[in-house]
Amino acid sequence: MAIQSIVRCENYDQETLDAAVTRHFETLNVKELLHPGIRVLIKPNLIAPKKPEAAATTHPNLIRAAANWLRQSGVENIVLADSPGGLYTAPVLDHLYTVVGYQPLSDVLTLNRDVSFQSVSCPEGYVNRSFNLISPLPQADLIIDMPKLKTHAMTRLSAGIKNMFGSIPGLQKPEMHYRHPDIEDFSLMLCELCRLTAPTVTLMDAIDCMEGDGPTGGNPRHLGLTLASRDVFSQDWFAATLCGMNPEDVAMLRIAKEKGWLQPDEIIQVGDEPVFADPPFVLPKTSSIDFTGSLPAFLRKPARAVMGKVLKPFPKLNKDRCVGCGKCAESCPAHIIRIENHKAVFTKKGCISCFCCQEMCPMKAISVKRHI
Numbered sequence: 001m002a003i004q005s006i007v008r009c010e011n012y013d014q015e016t017l018d019a020a021v022t023r024h025f026e027t028l029n030v031k032e033l034l035h036p037g038i039r040v041l042i043k044p045n046l047i048a049p050k051k052p053e054a055a056a057t058t059h060p061n062l063i064r065a066a067a068n069w070l071r072q073s074g075v076e077n078i079v080l081a082d083s084p085g086g087l088y089t090a091p092v093l094d095h096l097y098t099v100v101g102y103q104p105l106s107d108v109l110t111l112n113r114d115v116s117f118q119s120v121s122c123p124e125g126y127v128n129r130s131f132n133l134i135s136p137l138p139q140a141d142l143i144i145d146m147p148k149l150k151t152h153a154m155t156r157l158s159a160g161i162k163n164m165f166g167s168i169p170g171l172q173k174p175e176m177h178y179r180h181p182d183i184e185d186f187s188l189m190l191c192e193l194c195r196l197t198a199p200t201v202t203l204m205d206a207i208d209c210m211e212g213d214g215p216t217g218g219n220p221r222h223l224g225l226t227l228a229s230r231d232v233f234s235q236d237w238f239a240a241t242l243c244g245m246n247p248e249d250v251a252m253l254r255i256a257k258e259k260g261w262l263q264p265d266e267i268i269q270v271g272d273e274p275v276f277a278d279p280p281f282v283l284p285k286t287s288s289i290d291f292t293g294s295l296p297a298f299l300r301k302p303a304r305a306v307m308g309k310v311l312k313p314f315p316k317l318n319k320d321r322c323v324g325c326g327k328c329a330e331s332c333p334a335h336i337i338r339i340e341n342h343k344a345v346f347t348k349k350g351c352i353s354c355f356c357c358q359e360m361c362p363m364k365a366i367s368v369k370r371h372i
């Protein structure tokens with residue numbers, strides 16, 4: 001049984017959010033998890049230097065509401081940490097904290113500037129037997145996963161499970177894409193990483209979400225909800241239905257269900273009536289005409305290999321928008337982008353269609369192209 005707490009919030013007014021978090025945490029009995037001296041880590045979505053109104057990052061006021069509740073409950077050691085896309089250095093983190101509006105949160109929590117990482121073993125891992133995690137994660141006693149609800153060019157949904165990918169330091173994330181170019185393998189890796197990091201509570205910002213070419217290049221979409229659960233897999237399943245997606249079309253969720261890591265029939269809704277997106281969220285242009293999710297597991301890879309030849313999406317550059325900043329080249333796991341004459345140049349051979357380049361482009365200069 002997974003309790004799904006739902007509280008409607010039409011905007012990011014601080015008092016409203018403080019009250020919402022109190023309702024969520026009382027419903028989930030979070031107080032029973034606290035003890036003197038506990039170290040709490042808040043893991044937001046800090047993907048890129050985008051202002052809160054772009055709806056790409058977790059809103060600072062919801063983070064403040066969580067920190068306020070923790071402090072009122074006697075918790076003193078609260079750290080906010082995430083590894084964004086691109087480089088993971090203290091100056092990069094400082095820049096991001098400023099742009100996304102997290103700097104003022106330093107009166108209620110500590111903004112992480114430690115960019116070390118630790119190898120943590122994952123003995124039951126199918127695709128990875130160990131993961132390198134940013135140091136504040138393994139050092140924490142309790143993790144609050146705070147995703148932003150978004151569509152995603154590669155994984156279709158970005159919520160609680162995908163948010164934990166930010167546990168991997170800096171440019172090791174594109175390496176993971178390169179090691180697992182197939183969406184099923186990549187999604188299984190994400191599920192295993194999420195199980196390893198094991199967020200205790202997932203508090204989701206689903207007030208102003210993102211639809212279309214997420215996780216950074218889409219458009220804001222108002223849903224007006226905050227969600228919380230102690231079961232991140234079940235909550236992501238529920239969130240996918242709110243967006244109007246079939247959760248079985250999200251490889252992470254299909255895999256988690258097949259592995260027995262979530263039971264959709266056992267989700268109990270508590271709190272306000274949920275809001276279902278009508279019309280459904282616009283999906284990213286990369287969303288393939290992919291029917292392989294309905295095939296038996298052993299047929300999916302070969303089917304995708306055949307389909308991929310004709311349906312595989314590739315990045316396409318809008319030269320007029322490109323400013324030659326090189327962020328796409330920096331994040332490309334296949335190293336097939338170079339900068340010439342202040343413009344990005346792509347080599348199609350070797351592209352694994354991960355769309356890290358599109359995710360990191362600050363100018364929305366990269367779109368999606370298909371052969372047909």
Ligand code: SF4
Nearest residue numbers: 322323325326328361
């Ligand atoms: S495509 Fe985007 S990320 Fe790449 S160099 Fe041009 S502006 Fe920068």
Ligand code: SF4
Nearest residue numbers: 332351352354355357
């Ligand atoms: S060019 Fe873009 S989509 Fe292709 S491998 Fe590089 S980052 Fe991924």
